[in-house]
Every structure is written in C-alpha cells, then in structure tokens.
Amino acid sequence: MLLTALYCLLWTFQTSAGHFPRACTSSKNLMEKECCPPWEGDGSPCGQLSSRGSCQDIILSKAPLGPQFPFSGVDDRESWPSVFYNRTCQCFGNFMGFNCGNCKFGFWGPTCTERRLLVRKNIFDLSVPEKNKFLAYLTLAKHTTSPDYVIPTGTYGQMNNGSTPLFNDINVYDLFVWMHYYVSRDALLGDSEIWRDIDFAHEAPGFLPWHRLFLLLWEKEIQKLTRDENFTIPYWDWRDAENCDVCTDEYMGGRNPANPNLLSPASFFSSWQVICSQLEEYNSRHALCNGTSEGPILRNPGNHDKARTPRLPSSADVEFCLSLTQYESGSMDKAANFSFRNTLEGFASPLTGIADASQSSMHNALHIYMNGTMSQVPGSANDPIFLLHHAFVDSIFEQWLRRHHPLQEVYPEANAPIGHNRESYMVPFIPLYRNGDFFISSRDLGYDYSYLQDSGPDSSQDYIKPYLEQASQIWPWLIGAAVVGSVLTAVLGGLTSLLCHRKRKQLPEEKQPLLMDKEDHHSLLYQSQL
Numbered sequence: 001m002l003l004t005a006l007y008c009l010l011w012t013f014q015t016s017a018g019h020f021p022r023a024c025t026s027s028k029n030l031m032e033k034e035c036c037p038p039w040e041g042d043g044s045p046c047g048q049l050s051s052r053g054s055c056q057d058i059i060l061s062k063a064p065l066g067p068q069f070p071f072s073g074v075d076d077r078e079s080w081p082s083v084f085y086n087r088t089c090q091c092f093g094n095f096m097g098f099n100c101g102n103c104k105f106g107f108w109g110p111t112c113t114e115r116r117l118l119v120r121k122n123i124f125d126l127s128v129p130e131k132n133k134f135l136a137y138l139t140l141a142k143h144t145t146s147p148d149y150v151i152p153t154g155t156y157g158q159m160n161n162g163s164t165p166l167f168n169d170i171n172v173y174d175l176f177v178w179m180h181y182y183v184s185r186d187a188l189l190g191d192s193e194i195w196r197d198i199d200f201a202h203e204a205p206g207f208l209p210w211h212r213l214f215l216l217l218w219e220k221e222i223q224k225l226t227r228d229e230n231f232t233i234p235y236w237d238w239r240d241a242e243n244c245d246v247c248t249d250e251y252m253g254g255r256n257p258a259n260p261n262l263l264s265p266a267s268f269f270s271s272w273q274v275i276c277s278q279l280e281e282y283n284s285r286h287a288l289c290n291g292t293s294e295g296p297i298l299r300n301p302g303n304h305d306k307a308r309t310p311r312l313p314s315s316a317d318v319e320f321c322l323s324l325t326q327y328e329s330g331s332m333d334k335a336a337n338f339s340f341r342n343t344l345e346g347f348a349s350p351l352t353g354i355a356d357a358s359q360s361s362m363h364n365a366l367h368i369y370m371n372g373t374m375s376q377v378p379g380s381a382n383d384p385i386f387l388l389h390h391a392f393v394d395s396i397f398e399q400w401l402r403r404h405h406p407l408q409e410v411y412p413e414a415n416a417p418i419g420h421n422r423e424s425y426m427v428p429f430i431p432l433y434r435n436g437d438f439f440i441s442s443r444d445l446g447y448d449y450s451y452l453q454d455s456g457p458d459s460s461q462d463y464i465k466p467y468l469e470q471a472s473q474i475w476p477w478l479i480g481a482a483v484v485g486s487v488l489t490a491v492l493g494g495l496t497s498l499l500c501h502r503k504r505k506q507l508p509e510e511k512q513p514l515l516m517d518k519e520d521h522h523s524l525l526y527q528s529q530l
Contacts, residue, residue: 057091262299324343
C-alpha cells in the first residue's frame with residue numbers, strides 16, 4: 001500500500017535527461033548539425049542572454065586510437081557526436097545540460113552556486129521508508145515517458161543523412177537501458193557485415209568513468225522526476241557474499257517458485273518488460289533497438305557457468321585490485337595485465353593481475369552469476385540490480401582514486417580503443433562529457449559513499465601519504481630553517497627583554513602593575529607554548 005501511495009503521489013512529475021534532446025531531432029537540426037536549444041529561463045539558445053552558455057563548434061580530439069577498430073567513417077558513434085551534430089551548447093561556470101539549464105554535479109540552487117555532498121548508502125542500511133521510496137521511484141521511472149529525450153530507431157544513413165528523422169519516445173528508466181545498449185552494440189558495417197570487437201564503455205579505460213557518469217545522470221533524473229534532491233542510488237556490497245542477498249521480494253525480487261528463471265509474482269519487478277536484449281536479431285536486420293518490449297526480466301542467480309565464475313568476489317579480491325598502482329597498461333583493452341581497471345572489470349585475475357580470457361571475475365562475475373538479463377552486456381541495465389552493482393563498483397574505483405591520488409594525466413591520452421582516450425566525448429551523451437572529466441574524486445562531483453566516510457587510520461594515512469613523501473624530500477631544508485628561526489627568535493627575545501627591563505626602571509613605582517591581568521597571563525602562556 002505504501003509503495004502504491006508513493007507511486008500515485010509522484011505520477012504527476014515528469015522530466016528526463018540522457019541522449020538525443022527532443023528539441024534537436026527535427027530534420028532542420030540534423031541537416032544543419034546543430035543542437036543548441038533555448039533555455040526556458042530567457043528563451044535564448046543555451047541561455048546566452050543570462051550568461052549560462054553559448055552555441056559553439058565542437059572541438060574533437062585528434063589523439064590517435066588503438067588498433068582494435070580498423071575502420072573509419074562506418075559507425076555513427078565515431079568521433080562522437082560529429083555524425084549528428086557539430087555545434088552544441090557549451091555551458092559556462094557551474095551550468096550544465098543540453099540547453100545549460102541544469103547545474104553541474106555537486107552544485108545546486110537557481111544560480112548553481114550552492115555546494116552539497118550527498119551520500120550513497122548500503123541498501124541494507126536504508127530504513128523501511130527509504131527502501132520503499134527507492135522501489136517506488138524505480139517504478140515511477142519505468143512508467144514515465146521522457147518529455148525531453150527520444151531515442152533514434154535508425155542510423156544517420158537510414159535517416160537519409162537527417163532529412164527523414166527516425167526517433168521514438170521512451171520512458172525514463174528505459175532511456176538509460178537504451179543508452180547502455182547503444183554504447184556497447186556491435187558496429188554495423190556495409191553489406192550486412194558486423195564488427196563485434198567494439199565497445200565505447202567496456203573493455204578499455206573508459207569503463208569506470210563512463211559508468212560513473214551513467215549513474216550520476218540516472219540519479220539526477222530521479223531527483224528531478226521526484227523533486228527529491230536528496231535521493232541517491234543505494235549500493236550492494238557483494239564482497240564475500242555466498243548468494244544474492246538482494247534477490248528477495250523485500251528488495252529486488254525473489255525467485256519464481258514455478259519458474260526459476262523468472263522473478264517472484266510478489267515482486268513488482270516481475271511485471272517489468274525488457275528492451276534491447278536481442279542483439280543478434282538487430283544485427284541480422286542491420287537495425288537498432290527501437291525500445292519495443294521483449295519479455296520479462298530473466299534471473300536465475302547461482303545457476304551459472306561455475307567453471308567460468310567459481311564464486312562471487314571476496315574482500316581479498318577487492319584489496320588486491322586496490323593494491324595495483326597502474327590504472328591502465330599495455331594494449332589498454334581486456335588483454336591488459338596488472339591494470340586496476342581491467343582487474344576490477346573482471347578480465348584479469350584478482351589473484352595475479354594477469355588477463356585470463358577463460359575466467360570472469362570481479363565486476364563481470366556478478367553479471368555472470370545473475371544468469372539472465374544481467375548476463376548479456378547490451379541489455380544488462382534492464383535488471384535494476386545493475387544500479388546497485390555498479391554503484392558498488394564505482395565505490396571501489398573511488399577507493400583507488402583516494403589511495404593513489406593519480407593526476408588526470410594518468411588516464412591515457414592516446415592509443416586507447418576507440419572512444420576511450422582522455423579527451424574523447426563519451427557515447428551517447430548530449431550534453432558532451434569527456435572521459436577524463438570523471439577521473440576525479442566523487443567528492444568533487446558532489447557525492448560520497450557511507451562506508452568511505454568513516455576515516456580509519458589506514459584511509460587517513462593514505463590521504464596524507466603524498467604530503468609526507470613531499471616533506472621527506474625537503475626535510476633538510478625544514479630543519480635548517482627551524483635552526484635559523486630559533487636563533488633569530490632567541491636574539492630578538494633577548495633584545496626585547498633588555499629594552500623592556502630598562503623602560504620598566506624608568507616608570508614611577510606607583511604606575512608599575514602589581515599583577516598581570518588574567519588575559520595577559522593566558523596570552524603569555526600561549527606564546528610560550530608556541
């Protein structure tokens with residue numbers, strides 16, 4: 001009853017953000033390749049009259065790419081978003097959005113000057129009202145059509161280079177499912193050929209920044225949709241888990257007793273329909289997913305290929321990942337060794353850091369373990385467990401950033417697989433975001449994790465370690481300065497004492513103080529201690 005009441009209460013609020021802005025999908029926009037919609041606050045493109053932004057040419061990175069995709073000019077996602085647009089809103093200051101109508105992550109208020117830090121909690125630490133609210137928000141997003149965004153149902157070529165727009169409406173939740181499909185789908189080459197070794201969000205350096213942005217945008221959409229600015233995505237801490245403890249009707253849906261591949265009828269997720277799950281069919285037709293319903297969520301946790309994924313990740317596995325000092329290495333793909341990214345993603349062993357094509361561990365292990373909708377990359381976001389899982393993966397990324405304090409230059413500038421260089425714009429987001437923009441602490445983006453807020457001795461030591469190392473390099477100079485300072489202090493102190501003694505002798509006896517005031521005494525003690 002409570003979930004129903006919350007759902008009905010929130011039904012009236014509709015908004016969204018994600019991929020192709022509805023305001024930029026006319027034939028005029030596509031043929032002129034311009035996406036600079038007016039901001040409703042002043043009616044000017046990009047809110048230019050209010051100094052929020054302006055319509056500008058897109059400057060693309062010219063850094064060389066890796067050899068994994070040996071084609072050019074055959075995929076709409078290349079040099080994103082230049083196939084569709086070469087002019088978009090470039091926002092100023094703390095403003096953000098396809099029309100500069102929003103605030104950057106971590107900023108709030110009408111002028112985007114207020115800073116706030118939100119905290120993502122363990123789903124098992126949510127109160128009953130908080131948990132019910134989260135489930136109601138998911139249902140609302142699944143049943144609310146996005147007023148701001150649509151999805152393309154054909155390639156730019158199939159749209160006759162923009163003269164025949166092909167777009168469909170989509171609900172807020174499925175908008176993000178579609179984005180995850182679109183970024184990871186196979187490339188459609190000419191003559192019905194398919195190229196599978198391509199992914200703009202996985203198997204390469206952009207895996208962690210891309211999913212960090214994905215979660216931030218999803219979180220922001222729910223905040224706007226529900227007008228709940230304090231909403232955050234909960235995470236599922238799966239370290240050392242022996243089974244799927246979120247797979248209950250109280251949380252993300254239990255097992256259907258009549259069919260172990262389906263969700264329990266007692267879970268309202270059992271009525272959800274998935275989209276974008278039939279990749280081979282789209283490939284055979286050289287078509288894109290159009291958002292049509294394709295059946296219920298499938299999930300049979302634990303009945304997976306145990307030879308590939310013998311167990312769920314352990315605390316020791318996570319700690320080994322965190323100990324790796326290189327973010328990326330070698331070919332910067334799923335064959336990379338001793339790469340924190342590749343090990344956390346699950347293509348390298350969490351025992352050795354060596355790439356192993358026969359095993360799926362860490363992040364990948366959870367997808368395989370779920371044995372259903374979650375196990376196929378393009379459509380995996382259909383299962384809402386995806387959000388909880390990736391929130392925890394993001395928290396491990398955050399731990400690594402805090403432990404090693406990498407400069408942004410640590411993220412590869414060039415020679416990464418297509419779409420993954422530091423200055424590459426991330427597919428398929430409009431407004432535009434670069435991979436390197438999210439290679440920073442979550443606190444700089446306005447959020448934290450509850451279990452990372454407890455600063456134990458180790459985390460404090462990790463935080464000050466770089467400063468201690470710098471201090472150790474200049475300690476001789478510090479000691480020398482201290483010695484010189486002590487000598488000067490002693491000399492000046494002696495001169496001051498002598499002058500004061502002479503002056504005090506010249507005062508009449510009745511004008512000399514008998515006792516010092518309390519404040520003077522405390523001041524003297526304080527200075528002595530310093």
